[in-house]
Amino acid sequence: MAVTEAVDAARRHADEYRGDAERPLGGYLTVMAVYGLLVATAAISVTLSGRSLPERWTVQDLATVAIGGHKLARLLSKDAVTSPLRAPVARFEEPGAPAEVNESPRKSSGVRHSLGELITCPFCLDMWVVTGFVIGLVCAPSVTRLVAGTFTALGCADFLQFAYARAQQCIQ
Numbered sequence: 794m795a796v797t798e799a800v801d802a803a804r805r806h807a808d809e810y811r812g813d814a815e816r817p818l819g820g821y822l823t824v825m826a827v828y829g830l831l832v833a834t835a836a837i838s839v840t841l842s843g844r845s846l847p848e849r850w851t852v853q854d855l856a857t858v859a860i861g862g863h864k865l866a867r868l869l870s871k872d873a874v875t876s877p878l879r880a881p882v883a884r885f886e887e888p889g890a891p892a893e894v895n896e897s898p899r900k901s902s903g904v905r906h907s908l909g910e911l912i913t914c915p916f917c918l919d920m921w922v923v924t925g926f927v928i929g930l931v932c933a934p935s936v937t938r939l940v941a942g943t944f945t946a947l948g949c950a951d952f953l954q955f956a957y958a959r960a961q962q963c964i965q
Contacts, residue, residue, distance in 0.1 A: 820907030
């Protein structure tokens with residue numbers, strides 16, 4: 794009986810929270826549970842393997858993870874070439890910034906909608922990408938630095954492309 798009452802209370806709170814808006818709270822819970830499970834699995838694996846955690850961030854690792862994470866999340870969530878990865882949970886809306894597209898999540902189910910929001914939002918995807926890089930720095934630092942460094946260099950190259958285009962506009 795207590796479980797039924799708790800479920801009913803959760804549904805009431807969810808309905809009150811949503812109002813007239815379409816908010817897939819169950820889908821969000823599923824996505825959060827998967828994230829938590831992945832992080833917990835990584836933490837248990839690291840503990841059981843006897844690996845030690847770094848005492849602190851190096852400035853180089855922090856910058857590489859931040860810039861590389863930004864670029865990889867942006868590439869996965871907005872790049873036109875990666876749109877086939879998002880197609881099952883997103884719908885094309887319009888072209889976006891250079892080489893990017895704007896998409897919206899499909900709303901056929903709560904989980905699909907939540908995944909669509911996650912994978913079309915570079916800010917949302919940053920959490921997953923950066924977490925992956927952090928786990929990688931503990932478990933396979935050399936490979937992770939290579940991969941994150943590649944995306945850091947790509948992000949910097951993109952910035953230079955925009956700066957070059959802007960400089961050309963100023964000269965003309």
